[in-house]
Amino acid sequence: MEIKLKEIAEIQFGYYGKPSENGTLAYLQAKHFNEFGQFTEEIDAFLVDDDKTKTQLLQNDDILFVAKGFRFFAALYKKEIGNAVASSIFYILRVDQTRVIPEYLVSVLNLPKNKAYFQQSASGSSIPSIRKSELEDFTFNLLSIEEQRKVVALQELYFKDIKITETLIDEKKKLFQSTILKIIN
Incomplete structure (x- = not known):
């Protein structure tokens, strides 16, 4: 069934704040996610935990959609990341x-x-950005919950496969480098 995003989701802007050395709330930015929209666990920006930022705290399973810049992608926020606020680059x-x-x-x-x-x-002359109305009107095929679960399971297998492949590549690099070192020494 074709459906518009605004029919199944509330969409709001991320928070524009200035990172602080004294901050304790993670301030999520696009750089904290890889090309697959997965969290990289390397948070280096924090906000002060005050009344303003508390109202901006992300909830488990919030979807962060990068809507400014040259790299558009979606990522899923999980509470395991810890208390966090999404920057204004996100919807x-x-x-x-x-x-x-x-x-x-x-x-x-x-x-x-x-x-x-x-x-x-x-749109935008120097930094492309997506208007909220364009995101709201995005149309996609909404499968049954059962079919959605199958897609999610397939995606999880895909990500596991990529992780195994990356680990294998790293091990091959180490093996190659140690072999070369043995040959030269």
């Missing part, structure tokens, strides 16, 4: 979880054809 999507699994929507938003759509929709 925050809170979905109706009775209709859509957040991980499924992240998969849909990160499809190459949809990233290309957002690239074409972006």
